[in-house]
Amino acid sequence: MIKLYGMTGSGNCWKPAALLRLLGQPFEWIETSTLAGETRKPEFLALNANGRVPLLQFDDGRLLAESNAMLCHFAEGSAYLPAPGYERSKVLEWLFFEQYSHEPYIATVRFWIHFLGKREAWRDRIAEASIRGRAALGVMEQRLAAHDFLAGDFSIADIALYAYTHVADEGDFDLTPFPAVRAWLARCEAQAGFVPMRLP
Amino acid sequence: MIKLYGMTGSGNCWKPAALLRLLGQPFEWIETSTLAGETRKPEFLALNANGRVPLLQFDDGRLLAESNAMLCHFAEGSAYLPAPGYERSKVLEWLFFEQYSHEPYIATVRFWIHFLGKREAWRDRIAEASIRGRAALGVMEQRLAAHDFLAGDFSIADIALYAYTHVADEGDFDLTPFPAVRAWLARCEAQAGFVPMRLP
Numbered sequence: 001m002i003k004l005y006g007m008t009g010s011g012n013c014w015k016p017a018a019l020l021r022l023l024g025q026p027f028e029w030i031e032t033s034t035l036a037g038e039t040r041k042p043e044f045l046a047l048n049a050n051g052r053v054p055l056l057q058f059d060d061g062r063l064l065a066e067s068n069a070m071l072c073h074f075a076e077g078s079a080y081l082p083a084p085g086y087e088r089s090k091v092l093e094w095l096f097f098e099q100y101s102h103e104p105y106i107a108t109v110r111f112w113i114h115f116l117g118k119r120e121a122w123r124d125r126i127a128e129a130s131i132r133g134r135a136a137l138g139v140m141e142q143r144l145a146a147h148d149f150l151a152g153d154f155s156i157a158d159i160a161l162y163a164y165t166h167v168a169d170e171g172d173f174d175l176t177p178f179p180a181v182r183a184w185l186a187r188c189e190a191q192a193g194f195v196p197m198r199l200p
Numbered sequence: 201m202i203k204l205y206g207m208t209g210s211g212n213c214w215k216p217a218a219l220l221r222l223l224g225q226p227f228e229w230i231e232t233s234t235l236a237g238e239t240r241k242p243e244f245l246a247l248n249a250n251g252r253v254p255l256l257q258f259d260d261g262r263l264l265a266e267s268n269a270m271l272c273h274f275a276e277g278s279a280y281l282p283a284p285g286y287e288r289s290k291v292l293e294w295l296f297f298e299q300y301s302h303e304p305y306i307a308t309v310r311f312w313i314h315f316l317g318k319r320e321a322w323r324d325r326i327a328e329a330s331i332r333g334r335a336a337l338g339v340m341e342q343r344l345a346a347h348d349f350l351a352g353d354f355s356i357a358d359i360a361l362y363a364y365t366h367v368a369d370e371g372d373f374d375l376t377p378f379p380a381v382r383a384w385l386a387r388c389e390a391q392a393g394f395v396p397m398r399l400p
Contacts, residue, residue: 049338049339049342049343050297050301050339052301058286062286064286064289064290064293065293065297066292066293066296066297066300067296068292068296069289069290069292069293069295069296070289072288072289072292073286073289073292076284076285077284084276084277086258086262086264086273088272089264089269089270089272089273090264090269092266092268092269092272092273093264093265093266093269095269095296096266096267096268096269096295096296096299097250097265097266099296099299099300100266100299100300100303100304101250101252103300104300104304138249139249139250142249143249
C-alpha cells in the first residue's frame with residue numbers, strides 16, 4: 001500500500017490525503033512531525049534530501065516529494081485535472097501561485113502563531129508577511145467573485161488552495177473582507193467525499 | 201503571435217523564453233520592468249491580478265501566469281516533459297522545489313544584491329536567506345552527483361533550476377563546493393538550441 005509520511009495539521013500533508021480519499025484510493029499514513037525534528041533525522045533525509053513532508057512512497061519503493069506534484073500525479077486521468085491544454089495549464093498556474101504567493105505567507109504566519117506561539121515575539125515579521133498573505137487572498141477573491149472554482153470545475157487547484165485558506169484564521173487572517181473566498185470554501189466542503197483537514 | 205511580458209535578467213521570465221526558443225516557436229517579448237513598477241500599474245493588473253511577470257498572452261487573448269505552468273504548457277508532447285506517470289511527476293517535483301525551496305532564497309538574494317544594491321544594508325536577512333539557498337544547492341548536488349539531469353533526460357526541470365542557479369554568483373553564492381551542479385550547468389548549456397539568460 002502507498003505510504004504517506006505527513007504531519008497532522010499540515011495543509012501540505014493534508015492535500016494528497018484529501019485527494020486519495022476523494023479518489024477512494026487507500027494509503028497508509030505515517031505520522032512524521034517536523035516539530036519533533038523527525039524530518040531532519042538521517043533516516044528521513046535518506047528518503048528526502050530536502051527534509052520535508054509530505055513524502056510519498058509507492059509499493060515498489062519509489063519516492064515522490066512536493067504536495068502539488070502528488071496532486072498532479074494522482075489526479076491524472078480523473079475529473080480533478082483537465083486534459084492537457086489551456087484548462088490544465090490554468091490549474092497548474094494556481095498550484096504554483098499557491099506555493100509561491102500564498103503558502104509562504106498564510107501557512108507560515110499560521111505556523112508561527114498556532115504552532116510556535118510567536119504572536120507577540122515575532123510581531124514585526126508577522127505583520128510584514130500578513131500583508132502578502134492578504135494580497136494572495138485578494139487575488140483569489142477577484143477570481144472567485146465571478147467563478148465557482150479557481151480553474152474550471154472543482155479541481156486540484158481548489159484542493160491546494162483550500163488547505164491553508166480554510167485555517168487562515170489560525171494565523172489571525174480575517175476572511176470577513178473576502179466573501180467570495182468564504183463561499184468557495186463552503187463549495188469545496190460540499191464536494192462528495194471531501195474530508196476536512198482536522199483529520200490528516 | 202504569442203506575447204510574453206517579461207523583464208530582462210529575471211530568471212523566471214527567461215524560462216518560458218528559453219523553452220520557446222528550444223522548441224523553435226516564435227513569440228513577441230514585451231519588456232515589462234518590475235523595478236520601474238510596470239507590473240503594478242492598473243493596465244497590467246487587469247491582465248494579472250497577482251502583478252507579476254512573466255505573463256503570457258495567446259493570440260486569442262487568453263492569459264497564463266506562473267513561469268513553471270508555462271513550461272508545462274509548452275513542453276506537453278515534447279521531449280522536455282515525459283508522458284504522464286512517475287517520470288513526469290518527478291519533473292513536477294523539481295518544478296515545485298524550485299519555486300518553494302530554491303527561488304525564494306537564491307533569486308531573492310540575487311535581487312537584493314544585484315538589482316537593489318543592498319549587500320551591506322540588508323546583511324542579516326541576506327545571511328539568513330543564504331543558508332537556505334545553500335541548502336537548496338546541496339539538494340541539487342546530491343541528485344546531480346549520481347545523475348546527468350534532475351529527472352530522467354534533460355527536461356523542463358533542468359530549465360527551471362538552471363535559471364537562477366547559473367546566476368547565483370550575482371547573489372554571492374559560491375558554487376565551488378557544488379562541483380556536480382557546475383558540471384550540470386555546462387551540460388544544460390550544451391543542449392542544442394539552448395540560449396543563455398543574458399538575452400531575455
